[in-house]
Amino acid sequence: MGRAVPHVGVYPGTFDPVTLGHMDIIRRGAKLVDRLVIGVATNPSKSPLFSLQERVAHVRRETASIGNVEVVPFDALLIHFAQSVGANVIIRGLRAVADFEYEFQMAGMNQQLSSSIETVFLMADVALQPIASRLVKEIASYGGAIDRFVSPDVAADVYRRLADNGVLNRGHAAGAKPAPLDGAS
Numbered sequence: 001m002g003r004a005v006p007h008v009g010v011y012p013g014t015f016d017p018v019t020l021g022h023m024d025i026i027r028r029g030a031k032l033v034d035r036l037v038i039g040v041a042t043n044p045s046k047s048p049l050f051s052l053q054e055r056v057a058h059v060r061r062e063t064a065s066i067g068n069v070e071v072v073p074f075d076a077l078l079i080h081f082a083q084s085v086g087a088n089v090i091i092r093g094l095r096a097v098a099d100f101e102y103e104f105q106m107a108g109m110n111q112q113l114s115s116s117i118e119t120v121f122l123m124a125d126v127a128l129q130p131i132a133s134r135l136v137k138e139i140a141s142y143g144g145a146i147d148r149f150v151s152p153d154v155a156a157d158v159y160r161r162l163a164d165n166g167v168l169n170r171g172h173a174a175g176a177k178p179a180p181l182d183g184a185s
Helices: 020-030 052-063 078-084 097-113 133-141 152-164
Strands: 008-013 035-041 069-074 089-094 118-123
Touching: 008 020, 008 078, 020 035, 020 052, 020 089, 020 118, 035 052, 035 078, 052 069, 052 152, 078 097, 089 097, 097 118, 133 152
Parallel strands: 008 035, 008 089, 035 069, 089 118
Antiparallel strands: none
């Protein structure tokens, strides 16, 4: 009897920035496959805070302790990227019903493009479901605390970039502790 084909998964995203919600899906997805390739995507419809190279570096730093994870940039159709890394499964995280509609349509299109690659949906941990990179950046730009949503290193990266870009508002000085989200001091 021959050796079983290794299960290779792809978890794609822009990761701008990588959040605790992303990390939850990465940790759980890595347990389901022999190798998990995190594809850090370019997305022409988004204006990223960080360059592709920076986002790849951030995700590599955040996933360094997960042994079967590889982080690579990609600028292609997801299904073509998945084929290029030998993936047989695409892992997608779901936060809410709104995510499901979009993801369901994408899974159907990917199935039409390649019937040999399955899409697996993982529900985000309940405590992490509200987290979205877009909201993390918005909260940070107004001086709100983002430490509940991203790692300390990512929070520092976000505040530093916002300060460098001159979009850090409401009196948040670079290096200063941001105001708590709930308004408490």
